[in-house]
Amino acid sequence: MTDPRFNDPLTRRQLLRRAAVGGTVLSLPALLAACGGGSAASGTTAAATAGGKPQLKDVLNFSNWTYYIDTKKPTTFQQFQEQTGVKVNYYEDVNSNDQYFAKVQGPLSQGKGIGRDIFVATDNSRFPGLYVSQEWVQELDKDLMPNFANLVDAQSSPPFDPDRKFSMPWLSGMDGIAWNEDLTGPVTTVSQLFEDPKLHGKVTVWTEMGDTLGLVLLDNGDDPSKVTDESFNSALERVKTAVDSGQIIKFTGNDYVAPLAKGDYAACFAWSGDVAQLVVDNPKLHWGVPEKGGIIWTDNMLIPLGGDVPTASTYMNFAYDPKISAKIAVETTYISAVKGVKDEAVKIDPDAAKNPLIFPDDNILAQLHQNDPAMLNNEDYVTKWQEVQGQ
Amino acid sequence: MGAFFHRHRGLTPYLLLAPGILWLGIFFLIPLAFLGYESLQSGLFPNFEFTWEFSNFSDALSLYHEQLVRSFFYAGIATVACLLLAYPLAYWIAFRAGPWRNLFLLVIVAPFFVTYLVRTLAWLNILANEGPVVGFLQWAHVLGENDRLLATTFAVVAGITYNFFPFMALPLYVSLEQIDPRLLEAAKDLYASSTKAFLRVTLPLSAPGIVAGTLLTFIPAAGDFINAALLGTPKQAMIGNVIQAKFLESLDYPTAAALSFILMGMILVALLVYARVVGTEKLTG
Numbered sequence: 001m002t003d004p005r006f007n008d009p010l011t012r013r014q015l016l017r018r019a020a021v022g023g024t025v026l027s028l029p030a031l032l033a034a035c036g037g038g039s040a041a042s043g044t045t046a047a048a049t050a051g052g053k054p055q056l057k058d059v060l061n062f063s064n065w066t067y068y069i070d071t072k073k074p075t076t077f078q079q080f081q082e083q084t085g086v087k088v089n090y091y092e093d094v095n096s097n098d099q100y101f102a103k104v105q106g107p108l109s110q111g112k113g114i115g116r117d118i119f120v121a122t123d124n125s126r127f128p129g130l131y132v133s134q135e136w137v138q139e140l141d142k143d144l145m146p147n148f149a150n151l152v153d154a155q156s157s158p159p160f161d162p163d164r165k166f167s168m169p170w171l172s173g174m175d176g177i178a179w180n181e182d183l184t185g186p187v188t189t190v191s192q193l194f195e196d197p198k199l200h201g202k203v204t205v206w207t208e209m210g211d212t213l214g215l216v217l218l219d220n221g222d223d224p225s226k227v228t229d230e231s232f233n234s235a236l237e238r239v240k241t242a243v244d245s246g247q248i249i250k251f252t253g254n255d256y257v258a259p260l261a262k263g264d265y266a267a268c269f270a271w272s273g274d275v276a277q278l279v280v281d282n283p284k285l286h287w288g289v290p291e292k293g294g295i296i297w298t299d300n301m302l303i304p305l306g307g308d309v310p311t312a313s314t315y316m317n318f319a320y321d322p323k324i325s326a327k328i329a330v331e332t333t334y335i336s337a338v339k340g341v342k343d344e345a346v347k348i349d350p351d352a353a354k355n356p357l358i359f360p361d362d363n364i365l366a367q368l369h370q371n372d373p374a375m376l377n378n379e380d381y382v383t384k385w386q387e388v389q390g391q
Numbered sequence: 392m393g394a395f396f397h398r399h400r401g402l403t404p405y406l407l408l409a410p411g412i413l414w415l416g417i418f419f420l421i422p423l424a425f426l427g428y429e430s431l432q433s434g435l436f437p438n439f440e441f442t443w444e445f446s447n448f449s450d451a452l453s454l455y456h457e458q459l460v461r462s463f464f465y466a467g468i469a470t471v472a473c474l475l476l477a478y479p480l481a482y483w484i485a486f487r488a489g490p491w492r493n494l495f496l497l498v499i500v501a502p503f504f505v506t507y508l509v510r511t512l513a514w515l516n517i518l519a520n521e522g523p524v525v526g527f528l529q530w531a532h533v534l535g536e537n538d539r540l541l542a543t544t545f546a547v548v549a550g551i552t553y554n555f556f557p558f559m560a561l562p563l564y565v566s567l568e569q570i571d572p573r574l575l576e577a578a579k580d581l582y583a584s585s586t587k588a589f590l591r592v593t594l595p596l597s598a599p600g601i602v603a604g605t606l607l608t609f610i611p612a613a614g615d616f617i618n619a620a621l622l623g624t625p626k627q628a629m630i631g632n633v634i635q636a637k638f639l640e641s642l643d644y645p646t647a648a649a650l651s652f653i654l655m656g657m658i659l660v661a662l663l664v665y666a667r668v669v670g671t672e673k674l675t676g
Binding site for chain 2: 098099102103105109134200201202207243244246248249250251262263264379382383386387388389390391
């Protein structure tokens with residue numbers, strides 16, 4: 001550490017390392033148990049207001065990804081407003097973890113708010129750890145969150161926030177491949193996506209390093225939960241080759257959805273629930289976990305500096321009512337981290353329990369993996385990843 | 392007040408200059424100084440330190456010369472395309488449009504009523520694989536079954552050409568419109584052919600418009616990133632895309648700042664060469 005550039009008390013590398021400390025990955029059996037259901041605390045939201053009434057703001061500003069909230073009336077936000085009087089301003093302004101971080105880091109680094117009370121960040125990126133270690137997020141008020149007990153055990157201790165002091169899972173989902181049957185037959189492997197000449201120039205992957213390289217690592221027969229320089233480089237090389245050949249035309253955030261639905265992309269890396277929601281209007285779209293395996297991830301709700309902790313905590317408590325979480329999970333086709341959701345989901349839609357995208361069965365879970373936090377936090381990897389994107 | 396100005400008549404030019412100079416000072420020079428300071432820093436976000444890190448410049452050049460060259464190349468083609476498309480149009484409006492002049496000028500400016508981003512997004516639909524242009528060109532066998540326009544160099548250059556077209560057309564119009572038609576009549580009286588009259592009279596007199604239009608198109612086009620981001624692929628990435636990503640995504644401020652200076656320097660050099668070739672009096676009209 002004689003290099004002058006590392007003289008300052010806390011470098012980003014250290015921060016990243018700190019974020020990755022104890023960076024164990026949630027085990028799949030645990031997740032499996034998580035999805036099974038189990039009994040939940042009930043009575044719930046009333047409890048939050050039963051004691052000393054917290055002073056709530058009139059509005060809650062919430063940043064989230066697209067295709068990530070229930071829309072059937074009465075929506076859960078309407079129900080929340082009815083119960084608490086708090087109106088939710090819901091902004092679908094997260095397109096990728098990198099972009100969102102770029103947008104908010106300026107004010108947060110000066111200790112200023114970002115006009116939001118809740119935002120989300122994916123555990124499959126370096127960012128939740130960065131937000132926590134930089135102290136850019138505020139501690140939850142668990143006194144207002146009796147439903148905290150409904151959090152599934154598998155999600156109770158992620159590496160970036162071992163005691164869940166700052167974060168609560170929003171939903172989980174899977175990385176896979178989507179294709180448009182008008183333009184191609186089934187695309188079931190990354191090799192096919194990257195090399196099939198029929199897909200040339202009609203393929204996209206994500207800007208998210210964890211998601212994209214996770215699937216490529218699996219296709220290479222490497223373990224995404226234990227990444228070496230060698231396995232990283234060979235995965236990177238495969239993406240680079242596909243970019244240079246013109247097979248891959250874009251790196252996308254959540255914005256792959258519209259061109260995929262329109263038929264501009266024949267096949268692309270896509271998130272499980274997104275496509276399930278698109279299929280309703282576009283029956284030509286399909287989605288699957290690649291043959292050599294997929295990646296599972298979780299988005300986490302966080303309270304940024306300047307956000308109102310009581311209001312945000314009250315909302316999180318509300319979202320951990322199995323009834324509410326079931327409605328959100330069923331309509332978005334993503335995976336809830338709330339105990340007892342399955343029983344409630346069946347009441348909404350008897351078929352929901354059989355939908356592996358909402359309640360992944362053993363079969364699917366056996367194909368899913370999680371990314372190595374050390375890879376996500378590796379500064380050199382991040383730089384190399386950016387270079388592949390032409391940047 | 393009036394008496395004050397009368398007594399200090401010498402001050403008037405400075406007072407007139409003051410608002411502009413102040414504006415540039417606050418919103419251009421000070422940020423530029425910060426940018427320069429940033430470009431010589433080292434370290435990793437958020438702990439940068441000023442260390443006279445000149446290697447930021449050489450590193451940035453060696454890593455991103457490809458995108459730099461590409462930016463100048465694309466901006467160059469787009470500028471020439473703009474000139475070739477805009478000159479006949481401006482000529483026609485200036486000399487032939489008669490009472491319709493203002494209407495046509497309005498049509499040229501009309502795209503500015505829509506934001507830049509939305510205009511470029513519209514091209515996504517126009518050039519889309521399932522869109523009308525590709526469909527027509529495939530029907531006419533100009534494009535093959537599997538060819539496309541979107542996500543190609545053509546799309547990016549076409550987007551830049553479209554977006555900067557008014558910056559070329561308007562100065563051209565202004566310089567052409569000022570030409571005294573009697574000069575052309577005189578040329579014809581002296582037995583000049585139409586071609587010769589154009590080449591010897593119209594073209595030289597419109598040179599200030601050409602120069603102004605070229606600069607107004609080329610300079611912003613070289614730093615553009617929207618067109619490459621929306622209509623291109625990573626293979627069409629321009630230097631603006633790199634700077635944008637370095638500033639906002641990888642949070643590598645020093646490299647981004649160094650690249651900004653390199654771009655600025657290269658444009659300045661190009662400008663000096665251009666001024667040398669065409670002569671400075673044309674730059675100022």
